[in-house]
Amino acid sequence: MMRKLALSDEILLSVESPARYIGGEVNSVMKDKKEVDIRFAMCFPDVYEIGMSHLGIQILYHMFNQRPDVWCERVYSPWPDLDARMRQEQIPLFALESQDPIRSFDFLGITIQFEMCYTNILQVLELSGIPLRAAERTEEDPLVIGGGPCVYNPEPIAEFFDLFYIGEGETVYDRLFDVYKACKAAGRSRREFLEEACQIPGIYVPVFYDPEYNEDGTLRSFTANYEKAPAVIEKQVVMDVSHAPYPTAPVVPFIKATQDRVVLEIMRGCIRGCRFCQAGMIYRPTRERDVEELKAWADAMLRSTGYEEISLSSLSSSDYTQLPELINYLMDICQERGVNISLPSLRIDSFSLDVMSKVQDIKKSSLTFAPEAGSQRMRNVINKGLTEEDILEGAGKAFEGGWNKVKLYFMLGLPTETEEDIKGIAHLSEKIAERYYEIPKEQRNGKCQITASSSFFIPKPFTPFQWAPMNRKEEFLEKARIVKAEVRSMLNQKSIRYNYHEADISMLEGVLARGDRRTAQVVLQAYRNGAIFDSWSEYFRPEAWEKAFQETGVDEEFYTVRERSVDELLPWDFINAGVGKKFLIREWEQAKAETVTPNCRRKCAGCGAKCYGGGVCFEGEN
Amino acid sequence: MxxxxxxxxxxxxxxxxxxxxxxxxxxxxxxxxxxxxxxxxxxxxxxxxxxxxxxxxxxxxxxxxxxxxxxxxxxxxxxxxxxxxxxxxxxxxxxxxxxxxxxxxxxxLVAAADYRVTFREGYGFSDGWKEKVPAFFAQDSILVYRKTKRSEKETDIRPWIYRMEVQGDSLWLQVSAGSVANLKPDLVMEALAAFLGEELSPFACQVQREEVYADVGKDGVRELKPLEALGEVVA
Structure with a gap:
């Protein structure tokens, strides 16, 4: 029997991309709802094509559905065209597989990958008919659980969630499900379940904690109001990454997703320790997956999906010790099957150039460098190991090999930044162009094209820059103008293009990244004012947010431009993310002293992640 | 192969x-x-x-x-x-x-296609429409406005409708298809609605294509063969 869809033909034929809402994709999982105990709706609060590209959801979907007593389904944000129809006709939001209303599920799990999706979380809740505030939910509502990198500071969205899962999903979900099943069978209440759940490591139940504030607005205390709720929430880490669940048969969308390929996550964590990078801190320790395991997964995923492309995923693939072996294997199996290999941004050296020349069309492809800052001084501050020499040498080799396009990524507004550092973006771009034109004219491939892009630096929790002030919007824009003018004054300016991110969005991201519980009312009010799909420039409505700040009286600058003292109690201090506060303070001081800290492989910096008992911390010690 | x-x-x-x-x-x-x-x-x-x-x-x-x-x-x-x-x-x-x-x-190769048109629940023509289909089909010409890339122009679609009959609650059509003259069943339904003097909502009909043909006839005599019939089974 064919599945009955939640939306009528009339609606599906009048909205953009109806395939977003029908499910039924290759490898999607159907179960008999009468045969399962727990129904879980897994949500990525953005449009289908973005949500389907996310590996984390595919991992959990696969892992949950391996349990015979759980049926995990998917749900994404309806695009504004359908959103309007659903509100107008009062159609409840539904899961793709069963097409059943989300409100009838046991859990609504929301993965929170970036701050600018917060209003979409409210959209999903509202369209589902679930009260936006956890405090207003009844026994009839699903338990709303949040996970993903943003929950390392869950406070700005804490009141919208019943519970959060802090850390990597592969570890304690089984325990959580077992506890839930037992509670459900025993007819326990929502509150009773949460009382049990909060005792599972990594589970944070916001309602069991109360913040108190000082007169200056800073946090005075953050204490549990339920005696069994732990004072500190321990981040969950999967240590045996080679035998952790992996979706060897991921769901394959009918329509082109942003990530329209097999994704092979080769390792978790990063040894580099860039001081602005949250991922590089919260995913510590660096853990490599076994190369033989990866080969088998790649093979299985290509077979089960039929994808025409495979891509490697990690924070810094060049640091994966078995990279040559893995890539050589992939080149062998992909060639015979007509599959393309899409390389992540590898460090540019002889090995990567050789591989790239084999798998890409040199004329079309570009080299990517992420110096992040224009001057060596600034790169020392942020602990970006890449030197000007490295870049010029890599670019030189590539130019001699036939490449002529270079992409450079920078940040503006970094701590201690001076005008010289800012202008350094133009100077570095110019030096790369000059390196290109050193090649004799007859051996060159026309002009070179250097594209320098800058984003605005946003301090994030659990990084050494979590105390740093963020720039004001005007400062950001002024800095971008300086870079632009400096680029224009360069000798090879015709070969250099410069562009920069929007400043409005960055300011808001800055508030939400380091916000506290009081920030939640701004999110709610902005949503009420019509903010939705904030990460989509065509839908971003800065005026809805401006108005929300005015209406709630929340001072944006308290969260952005204020430099915190290292003694201040931070809203996310109740989480133990492995990297200790002492280490972060030390790194913050090293940054100001412009001193580089060696990477994890060269020398342990004593960040604290060694406590997990594995990964790079114990390399060569077994 | x-x-x-x-x-x-x-x-x-x-x-x-x-x-x-x-x-x-x-x-x-x-x-x-x-x-x-x-x-x-x-x-x-x-x-x-x-x-x-x-x-x-x-x-x-x-x-x-x-x-x-x-x-x-x-x-x-x-x-x-x-x-x-x-x-x-x-x-x-x-x-x-x-x-x-x-x-x-x-x-x-494509020269013609069969379609079955049924009404979605809640939609349809008034009773008695089925009896009027033969008269619609018997017309010498059926003029409709067709939107092209540049303009809207009046076209006679009658030569492109090869067969047309009521089957149960649905209307079965064999029409010209392919690069020369591709007739969409929606257009036939619009013409039929106009002929009956009825309104037709854009969501009223569910269309199903049932076969696609090549024309293997000679000297201007049409002889339609399903595309699969031009191939052979290999054991």
């Missing part, structure tokens, strides 16, 4: 557009591990040739594409292996070996 695949696209798969169906089959062919031929170059791609694109919202029992295999295989094995990879709503109905070369390209 060149193989012509006939497939059905039903149920919710009607919401998947033509380009996505092409991508869907490329993946299905890889999953089925069929010895498909690839183009040369940095990003090799399969050479699939679809006969007639199907609009979003239309179901079909007679869709076709041709593909090139690098070695000979029993056609039933090709059909079966590909059918194993289908999702709900998709079925591989047949596989036939067809002659190589451009003249035999599925797309250029």
């Amino acid at each position: 060149k193989v012509r695949i006939k497939f059905a696209k039903e149920g919710m798969m009607k919401f998947i557009g033509h380009l996505d169906i092409m991508r869907y089959f490329q993946k299905a062919i890889r999953r089925a591990e069929l010895p498909i031929a690839y183009s040369e170059g940095f990003s090799p791609h399969m050479i699939l040739s679809f006969a007639a694109p199907l609009g979003v919202g239309v179901t079909s029992l007679g869709e076709y594409f041709d593909m090139e295999l690098t070695r000979d295989m029993p056609t039933e094995e090709v059909r079966n292996r590909l059918d194993q990879e289908m999702v709900e709503g998709m079925r591989v109905l047949s596989a036939r070996r067809v002659p190589d070369g451009k003249a035999g390209k599925a797309m250029s």
Whole structure:
């Protein structure tokens, strides 16, 4: 029997991309709802094509559905065209597989990958008919659980969630499900379940904690109001990454997703320790997956999906010790099957150039460098190991090999930044162009094209820059103008293009990244004012947010431009993310002293992640 | 060998557009591990040739594409292996070996198609419409306004309607298709509604394509053959 869809033909034929809402994709999982105990709706609060590209959801979907007593389904944000129809006709939001209303599920799990999706979380809740505030939910509502990198500071969205899962999903979900099943069978209440759940490591139940504030607005205390709720929430880490669940048969969308390929996550964590990078801190320790395991997964995923492309995923693939072996294997199996290999941004050296020349069309492809800052001084501050020499040498080799396009990524507004550092973006771009034109004219491939892009630096929790002030919007824009003018004054300016991110969005991201519980009312009010799909420039409505700040009286600058003292109690201090506060303070001081800290492989910096008992911390010690 | 695949696209798969169906089959062919031929170059791609694109919202029992295999295989094995990879709503109905070369390209062969039009629940013409269909079909000319890229112009669609009959609650049509004159059933329904003096909502009809034909007739005499009938079974 064919599945009955939640939306009528009339609606599906009048909205953009109806395939977003029908499910039924290759490898999607159907179960008999009468045969399962727990129904879980897994949500990525953005449009289908973005949500389907996310590996984390595919991992959990696969892992949950391996349990015979759980049926995990998917749900994404309806695009504004359908959103309007659903509100107008009062159609409840539904899961793709069963097409059943989300409100009838046991859990609504929301993965929170970036701050600018917060209003979409409210959209999903509202369209589902679930009260936006956890405090207003009844026994009839699903338990709303949040996970993903943003929950390392869950406070700005804490009141919208019943519970959060802090850390990597592969570890304690089984325990959580077992506890839930037992509670459900025993007819326990929502509150009773949460009382049990909060005792599972990594589970944070916001309602069991109360913040108190000082007169200056800073946090005075953050204490549990339920005696069994732990004072500190321990981040969950999967240590045996080679035998952790992996979706060897991921769901394959009918329509082109942003990530329209097999994704092979080769390792978790990063040894580099860039001081602005949250991922590089919260995913510590660096853990490599076994190369033989990866080969088998790649093979299985290509077979089960039929994808025409495979891509490697990690924070810094060049640091994966078995990279040559893995890539050589992939080149062998992909060639015979007509599959393309899409390389992540590898460090540019002889090995990567050789591989790239084999798998890409040199004329079309570009080299990517992420110096992040224009001057060596600034790169020392942020602990970006890449030197000007490295870049010029890599670019030189590539130019001699036939490449002529270079992409450079920078940040503006970094701590201690001076005008010289800012202008350094133009100077570095110019030096790369000059390196290109050193090649004799007859051996060159026309002009070179250097594209320098800058984003605005946003301090994030659990990084050494979590105390740093963020720039004001005007400062950001002024800095971008300086870079632009400096680029224009360069000798090879015709070969250099410069562009920069929007400043409005960055300011808001800055508030939400380091916000506290009081920030939640701004999110709610902005949503009420019509903010939705904030990460989509065509839908971003800065005026809805401006108005929300005015209406709630929340001072944006308290969260952005204020430099915190290292003694201040931070809203996310109740989480133990492995990297200790002492280490972060030390790194913050090293940054100001412009001193580089060696990477994890060269020398342990004593960040604290060694406590997990594995990964790079114990390399060569077994 | 060149193989012509006939497939059905039903149920919710009607919401998947033509380009996505092409991508869907490329993946299905890889999953089925069929010895498909690839183009040369940095990003090799399969050479699939679809006969007639199907609009979003239309179901079909007679869709076709041709593909090139690098070695000979029993056609039933090709059909079966590909059918194993289908999702709900998709079925591989047949596989036939067809002659190589451009003249035999599925797309250029298309001359006619069968359609079945049914009304969605809650929609329809007033009682008695069925009896008036023969009179509609018996007209010498049926003038409709057709939108082209540049303008809207009046066209006589009557020569492009080959057969038309009421079957149960549905209307069955055989019409001209392909590059010369591609008549969409919606246009016939609009003309019929005008003839009956009735309103027709854009969502009233569910259209299903049932077969696609080549014209193998000579000297201007039409002789329609389903595209699969131009190929042969290989044991």
